[in-house]
Amino acid sequence: MTEQNTSADTLIRLSAAQLSEKLRAGEVTAVEVTQAYLDRIAAVDGQVNAFLHVNAGEALAVAAEVDAIRAAGGAEAEALHQLAGVPIAVKDLIVTIGQPTTAGSKILEGWHSPYDATVVERLRAAKMPILGKTNLDEFAMGSSTEHSAYGPTRNPWDLDRIPGGSGGGSAAAVAAFEAPLALGTDTGGSIRQPGAVTGTVGVKPTYGSVSRYGAIAMASSLDQIGPVTRTVLDSALLHQVIGGHDPRDSTSLPEPLEDLVAAAKTGNVEGLRIGIIKELHGEGYQAGVENRFNDALELLKEAGAEIVEVSCPNFQYALGAYYLIMPSEASSNLAKFDGVRYGLRVLPEDGPMTIERVMGATRAAGFGDEVKRRIILGTYALSAGYYDAYYGSAQKVRTLVQRDFEAAFAQADVLISPTAPTTAFPLGEKLDDPLAMYLNDVATIPANLAGVPGLSLPGGLADEDGLPVGIQLLAPAREDARLYRVGAVLESLLEAKWGGPLLAQAPDLAAAAAETLETQEAK
């Protein structure tokens, strides 16, 4: 290995906060950093399939601009954002000028948005090079990224296993050192569950904390954009870039963000009450997941936190309510994909050529099975005669879930649970059993129904399969700062125990790629 390769390999493993320091100290250029990540993508993404589109030209141009400003010095260099020149990947559900946006669907293949999402505008304003667009379950509908129309993403810890979903591409890209940062979207766990199964950090902010303008909507009352990173501090840094009020999203919270980076640097949890949710562990959770969860509780207790137990009895109805509300909203949101204004148009093979039949043929050919299932289910839940029993009841359950959270947060400052009931399962295992797939989100869904923020961080490896386990922290709405405070403390305690970041224990993908290449060449 040449010296240059070694330094590139070191660079891609740094956190965004560390990269930012090196960039500002002039120890490395933004072009070097961006090129190192583009090289890494070229080397390993054939195995991982995290990216649907790589944006090399624009990313390098933005990096070169940052380097030029920094080299020139003066006021403009002073004004550069802390993360200027730190590259990022964007989930392909978020629209971008200059790159295709597919939402993982054939119905948008080749489509280019004429506008940027607000979060993308903010990345551009901070001069963060956008490496490309990451893979996802079609329209973010799934928990494994297997419902992408462009093939599944693979888990960097074990390429035969799922990287979680829907944001498997963003989580895998960050876990495989193909990007230091990524954006995800979380409707029922699509940032946190992929974070859990790939050993990365993922945050679903308070509903309204980050603008949804330009995120292709699945369920508007549940969707939230958030950070996907390798450290808690990096999530806080990214949250501050993308968060804050946006007049173009009428559900955007008007108040300014708290100082989340300061919260991540607090460094203590003494006297904080941390609540174990009785209903979100134990039966139905893999033994190795439960063990790592108990380890985390032990560490927090040793650090001076008070561990209490809380009960949220209505969480048992949350999954059911979610699978009525989400498809209902999705069936309405996806009505716009009709072969008229953008995307695919398919003409019926025979019979009269009316617009209705063109829509029917277009949506039949353009949507995958899971999207069709959810549209039909949502249409059912909203139809006359069933509306009160299904959609109406689900909205009442939402009230009950909110009340459970209120009662729990009267007893605890932060709640804690495993992020997902199991570690990453093998590709294909749950593809023919939608209900089994849905159960992956049982611990993440309540936060979306109530609008409260949640963070998942690596909790270690499960004893039985050596795969990452996620620990979920939940806080009251608008109290995202608490997640970063507790998350950063738990992360530092765990890393002290492991002797470094969990991802240092992940398999070496570049070596595996080189080996495959050698074998092929030998043949």
Add this chain to the structure above:
Amino acid sequence: MAAINRDDVAHLARLAHIEMSAEELDRMAGELAVIVDSVKSVSEAAGDDVPATSHPIPLTNVFRDDVVGHTFTAKQALSGAPDSDENRFKVPAILDEA
């Protein structure tokens, strides 16, 4: 609560503008029956006295200044259209009997 059958799915697919083959209707009816069965407990969870929540964090009176903001040009708006003609989206016949 009523179970969902193949005829229901065919009707819903028409409402949702998704053409489905006979095979697809059979499979979808089976899968949806399982899902609908699993969510039916939701209808018994809450009493009449529980209000519905449609939005997790309600905001009232969200206004913006009454000024013209960004608007797309016709060319931008039509840039992704499958078919267009003279600055308009072009579609096949809207009525059955043209």
